[in-house]
Amino acid sequence: MGKVQLQISRRTFLKGALTGSAGAALALGALEEAAAAPSGKGATPWYYRGEIKRAYSVCDMCPWRCGVIVQSVNGRVYKIDGNPADPKSRGMLCARGQAGASFMYDPDRLRSPMIRIGERGEGKFQEVTWEEALDAMAQKLLAIKEQYGPESVAIFGHTSGEFWFTDYFAQAWGTPNASKPSSSLCTSPREEASLLTVGLPVGGHEPVDWEGVRCVTLIGSHIGEDSRNTVMQDFTRAWARGAKVIVVDPRFSSAAAKADYWLPIKPGTDTALLLAWINVLITEHRYDAEYVAEWTQGFDKLAAHVAEMTPEWAAAITELDPELIRTTARVMAEHLPQSVIVPGRHVTWYGNDTQRMRAVYIINALLGAYGREGGIYFNKSPYIEAYPHPPFAVAGSSGGCSAEPGAENGELPVGPSGKARADGARTKFLRGPTAMQELIEPMITGEPYPIKALIVYGVNLLHSIPNVPRTIEALKKLDLVVAIDVLPMEHVAWADIVLPEATIYERFEDVWTVSHKTPYIALREPAVEPYADTKPAWWMARELGLRVGLEKYFKWETVEEFVATRLQSIGYTVEKLREEGGVIVQKGKPYLSDFKGASPFKTPSGKIELYSEALALAGHDPLPVYTPVEEPPPGWFRLLYGRHPVHTFAKTQNTPLLHQLNPENELWLNAEVAASLGLKNGDRVWLENQDGARSGPIKVKATQRIRPDAVFMSHGFGHNAPGLSLANGKGASDAALITRYALDPICGGAGMRVNFVRIVKEA
Amino acid sequence: MALYAFLLDLSRCIGCEACAAACIAGNELPAGAQYIHLIEQTHGVFPHLTGGFKNHRCYHCADAACVKVCPTGALYKEDGLTRLNRDVCIGCAYCTDACPFNVPQIVDGRSSKCDACAATTKAGGQPWCVRTCPSDALRYGERREILAEAHARVEAIRARYPKARVYGEAEAGGLGVVIVLPDAPEAFDLPANPQTPLLLDVWQKVVQPAAVGLTGLSVLVTGVAAIIARRNHMKELAELRAQQAQTEQNAGAQEGER
Amino acid sequence: MNFFRSCENANHSEEKLLRYRVGQRLVHAVLATSFLMLLFSGLMVLWPPLLLWVRSVAPDISPGLIHRIGAVLFMAVPMLYLLVDRCGARQLLVESFTYDKDDIEWLKHAWRYFMGHAVGMPPQGRLNAGQKLHHAGVVIFSATVVFSGLALWFAKGYLGPAGLALAATIHGLSMLVLTVLLVGHLYFTFVYKALSAMTTGYVPKEEAMIEHPKWVEELEHQSASGKSF
Missing domain, CATH: 1.20.5 (Single alpha-helices involved in coiled-coils or other helix-helix interfaces)
Structure with a gap:
């Protein structure tokens, strides 16, 4: 051992001498090198251990997807940096992106396909070959298809390879019950509200024209804690340029600490604040009258609607100072049209979220922000053809945070045996992509028709879907559960078949296409070989497809071939894309001026619909209305949850580097309330919700930074998965305490901030 | 010989910890070692609050107490920065006590602290934390340029933060981390007058x-x-x-x- | 048992006198060993070339560990002395801090003794005034080195910059004095060929007669009266 290290050390010394950059150690001479190496403490830095290989890819540590350059030496990834040519990362990365290698080299990773040998949930498995696992899966799927139709297979997916299962395989197989948590558990309200109001999706990359913005308003959007790289870059640069920042949050978030105005709103009353702002803008004639006249419809109805909704009216509801409400509305107006309320991301809060988001967009319209420099630009998808596959058995409806417009306006997609979605679209709620949480009920009750199989790709079922006991019940009833994942997450224990996935840096992946101000296409090539017996999602989907009679969709043999075919449509090859730095940036049409008088708004009227005829026709409020939400009884707190900057969902808590930075979540509790409960910083408590669900223990963070009527914790902790050696049992799970949700009647979103908890000192 | 320094703009820092992660990844720090810690600062009573993050790291004092007490010379000054050669460190931990900012830690029996990414910066690169900082709160370069940038930034934020100031121009002989402070040093848990x-x-x-x-x-x-x-x-x-x-x-x- | 309580150096002949009893020699050996361990590991700290050389031959050696083991042994010496030779320990403490007229006179002419001239010095007892000073120095600076060392060892993290500076300075200065004392100690051992006192325990009566006439007298008086104390 010592000898080997010494040899490496000498080579280093030589290389250092040649390049003149061996660093401090070199300056102290050869004696020290020789002396230091055997001790193993002064090991050679990775960038001197051999030739550095660079690969272009796109980060998979969160759904934002920054372009990266992956540096590896001798087949091991050491450093992942932002790709300077990438419009999202611009050469930088957040903590999670920096930890990509740590995630990949997590010793707890799933190594081999497995088939369950114990009871569901017990976590007893036997390692099998890929042949055995895929054959078993195919056989079962075909049997279910035979008996119940292909629609009885639900497919849930998230992360970089979701396309292969929730889109490609699902549509080829013929199930409309494919779903992504990024829709009904996250962004559906803002997407549907945007489609209803301006006829355009918000899209994966919120189209705020940060470079020129002069006033930014955040509602419950905690940039900094929500550490999406580009947004942090844009926000802090706008702030440094002097843009006014208004933050509405019951919590003094990192962003609130930067704000010029912080509105510590009572949770659940945001729509009242928004309506009061509209009231001020209209009654004080502070809106962009010319823009409103040209590009909107329904202004008079809106003006009449908000006439009585004064700041004083809202103040009584929101517990904010009416003057602060008035002042902030004026500040927004002073900077129009470079004044924007940021759409936010996770907006499934109270079940009335589509209406709230409509109010947000109405203000943006009154400020004249859409299509204006420094306002909200128009996203454009990059031009590249889809792979020329034969027509799919069913149209897609899984959505995601970049849902395309129009898909939901017509008929619901219908599967080969004549069944549409089982999630209650059109009955329980009006429109929107498949609502994941609404697919659980059919698994239990068989209504409207039974769902018998579930393929879960990268979605932690027990940390993302509200009402965990119901999900467990469903998992017990299914005929087949297949979990495709990187780590032994808790839901994996409930699977019949477990398929281990190669991470993004171990596989070639379809090019990443981003709807953006400057639409772009990014290469995703592997840096190293897959770990143990793991495989890429495309390979699994294809192998499965070949086994269930879908050969015609899988004429391509490798994803490289698939990608090469697509790139051909824009005159590119993989090599050329690599030579050009891994990214192709195209020209967009971001502003109204780019449309030369034509309307970019794809609403029926071609205008921004302040008043929504579509909602009126469907029996919903055509103008946003404030509806009070249930309040916590005395002694109970509203459970708020959000992000910690170094973690993504329930995915990264076990990543060694990130675990070191933040090993467990804390319970934010107002300092005075904590004192009255006899609690101090660091005390460990349990939480119990209104239905008796408990989670903990969690460390108390007694802080002035939160209102007395709510508690807050970062999402994704409280893992109950013994295979996660670092994260298991650390902190509390907000998901476990979210047994209740309020279904948004318009978009099918699951409002999850409707749960109340009390603090108990023991389990 | 030019002196080098970091710019640390605490008015811009948004507490995302990308710097801390980049540092661990790029420097392959052993488990438990961490050169950068973000520590939330909060002042006032709800709802009248101010706050931010202390970016706790080696400040590279010109008049470095750790270098003065280091008996083996493992800690030494170079280019205005405080380097650490773990090969000759014996883990006496005098540096942990001497540091007026309480920075060095003993990890694996030897001192552990930022050495300003000596190898990468000497090869012409930027320190890992600076390269990745999404909020442009970190810069690295010649100290006089960094100082000029710091003063310009302080002027730019004075309307928002009347108490804004440059910290580290003369403190502890002049720090190798020049800090744009939006508030008094105490508000960021920094000694007003770090002493050796x-x-x-x-x-x-x-x-x-x-x-x-x-x-x-x-x-x-x-x-x-x-x-x-x-x-x-x-x-x-x-x-x-x-x-x-x-x-x-x-x-x-x-x-x-x- | 006489061995533990008596200060009697009864075993002497016409040629040789018992200067150090077995217990004393044991204590001295422990003291010398631990001191050398401490000095060596301490020097590794002060002088990096030594550290690098040591690490190149013995990579896994930990100067810190050597220093700590040495420190424990070093601090155990007073206890050990009390255990194996209580009388000797008391005698050392009492005599090292008691000086008579002859001692003062001796010290005035210490230069002569340093240069190898023992003959003609004022008459001395069991210990000459130089030895007394040496012992007193060892006692005092061992105490300061121990206490400052304990502070550096156990109060780490609580000392703060000023406390650390003080403790380290005291530790260093004490060790400096002790090291110079050691050098002197070895010097006189060589010049007056006194090593046998610590190896065999005996010194030639002739030498003793020159350097410690009062002691020889006392011994003879004791053996004449047959009394021990």
Whole structure:
């Protein structure tokens, strides 16, 4: 051992001498090198251990997807940096992106396909070959298809390879019950509200024209804690340029600490604040009258609607100072049209979220922000053809945070045996992509028709879907559960078949296409070989497809071939894309001026619909209305949850580097309330919700930074998965305490901030 | 020779910890080692609050107490930065006590702290934390340029933060991390006037050389003296024996005379 | 048992006198060993070339560990002395801090003794005034080195910059004095060929007669009266 290290050390010394950059150690001479190496403490830095290989890819540590350059030496990834040519990362990365290698080299990773040998949930498995696992899966799927139709297979997916299962395989197989948590558990309200109001999706990359913005308003959007790289870059640069920042949050978030105005709103009353702002803008004639006249419809109805909704009216509801409400509305107006309320991301809060988001967009319209420099630009998808596959058995409806417009306006997609979605679209709620949480009920009750199989790709079922006991019940009833994942997450224990996935840096992946101000296409090539017996999602989907009679969709043999075919449509090859730095940036049409008088708004009227005829026709409020939400009884707190900057969902808590930075979540509790409960910083408590669900223990963070009527914790902790050696049992799970949700009647979103908890000192 | 420094703009830092992660990843820090810690600061009572993040890291003091107490020279100054050569560190942990900012930690039995990514920066690169900082709160370059940037940034934020100031221009002899502070140092848990006790200079500049020097001198002196003194003593003994023999002889003679 | 309580150095003959009893020699050996361990590991700290050389031959050696083991042994010496030779320990403490007229006179002419001239010095007892000073120095600076060392060892993290500076300075200065004392100690051992006192325990009566006439007298008086104390 010592000898080997010494040899490496000498080579280093030589290389250092040649390049003149061996660093401090070199300056102290050869004696020290020789002396230091055997001790193993002064090991050679990775960038001197051999030739550095660079690969272009796109980060998979969160759904934002920054372009990266992956540096590896001798087949091991050491450093992942932002790709300077990438419009999202611009050469930088957040903590999670920096930890990509740590995630990949997590010793707890799933190594081999497995088939369950114990009871569901017990976590007893036997390692099998890929042949055995895929054959078993195919056989079962075909049997279910035979008996119940292909629609009885639900497919849930998230992360970089979701396309292969929730889109490609699902549509080829013929199930409309494919779903992504990024829709009904996250962004559906803002997407549907945007489609209803301006006829355009918000899209994966919120189209705020940060470079020129002069006033930014955040509602419950905690940039900094929500550490999406580009947004942090844009926000802090706008702030440094002097843009006014208004933050509405019951919590003094990192962003609130930067704000010029912080509105510590009572949770659940945001729509009242928004309506009061509209009231001020209209009654004080502070809106962009010319823009409103040209590009909107329904202004008079809106003006009449908000006439009585004064700041004083809202103040009584929101517990904010009416003057602060008035002042902030004026500040927004002073900077129009470079004044924007940021759409936010996770907006499934109270079940009335589509209406709230409509109010947000109405203000943006009154400020004249859409299509204006420094306002909200128009996203454009990059031009590249889809792979020329034969027509799919069913149209897609899984959505995601970049849902395309129009898909939901017509008929619901219908599967080969004549069944549409089982999630209650059109009955329980009006429109929107498949609502994941609404697919659980059919698994239990068989209504409207039974769902018998579930393929879960990268979605932690027990940390993302509200009402965990119901999900467990469903998992017990299914005929087949297949979990495709990187780590032994808790839901994996409930699977019949477990398929281990190669991470993004171990596989070639379809090019990443981003709807953006400057639409772009990014290469995703592997840096190293897959770990143990793991495989890429495309390979699994294809192998499965070949086994269930879908050969015609899988004429391509490798994803490289698939990608090469697509790139051909824009005159590119993989090599050329690599030579050009891994990214192709195209020209967009971001502003109204780019449309030369034509309307970019794809609403029926071609205008921004302040008043929504579509909602009126469907029996919903055509103008946003404030509806009070249930309040916590005395002694109970509203459970708020959000992000910690170094973690993504329930995915990264076990990543060694990130675990070191933040090993467990804390319970934010107002300092005075904590004192009255006899609690101090660091005390460990349990939480119990209104239905008796408990989670903990969690460390108390007694802080002035939160209102007395709510508690807050970062999402994704409280893992109950013994295979996660670092994260298991650390902190509390907000998901476990979210047994209740309020279904948004318009978009099918699951409002999850409707749960109340009390603090108990023991389990 | 040019002095280098970091710019740390605490008005921009948004607490995302990308710097801390980049540092661990790029420097391959052993488990438990961490050179950058983000520590939330909050002042006031709800809802009248101010706050931010302390970006706790080595501040690279010109007048570095850790370098002064480091007995082995593992900590040393170079280009205005405080480097750490873990190869010669013996883990005495004097640096952990001496640092007025409480920065160095003992990990794996040796001192552990930021060395400003010595190898990468010398090869012309930027420190890992600076490269990745999404909020442009970190820069690295020649100290005078960094100082100019810091003053410009302070001027730019003065409307928002009347108490804004540059911290580290002269503190502890001038820090290698020049900080744009939106508030008083205390608000970011920084000492208003970081001090290195005079005794530290005495220890390193007087006691240590004196110890080695005087020990050496005493060995030298006694070495030379030993040869002379030993000879003297032998001579003295010989004389004494001769004298005694003489005395005995005399005594014998006297007896004989009697 | 006489061995533990008596200060009697009864075993002597016409040629040789018992200067150090077995217990004393044991204590001295422990003291010398631990001191050398401490000095060596301490020097590794002060002088990096030594550290690098040591690490190149013995990579896994930990100067810190050597220093700590040495420190424990070093601090155990007073206890050990009390255990194996209580009387000797007391005698050392009492005599090292008691000086008579002859001692003062001796010190005035110490230069002569340093240069190898023992004959003609004022008459001395069991310890000459130089030895007394040496012992007193060892006692005092061992105490300061121990206490400052304990502070550096156990109060780490609580000392703060000023406390650390003070403790380290005291530790260093004490060790400097002790090291110079050691050099002197070895010097006189060589010049007056006194090593046998610590190896065999005996010194030639002739030498003793020259350097410690009062002690020899006392011993003879004791053996004449047959009394021990």
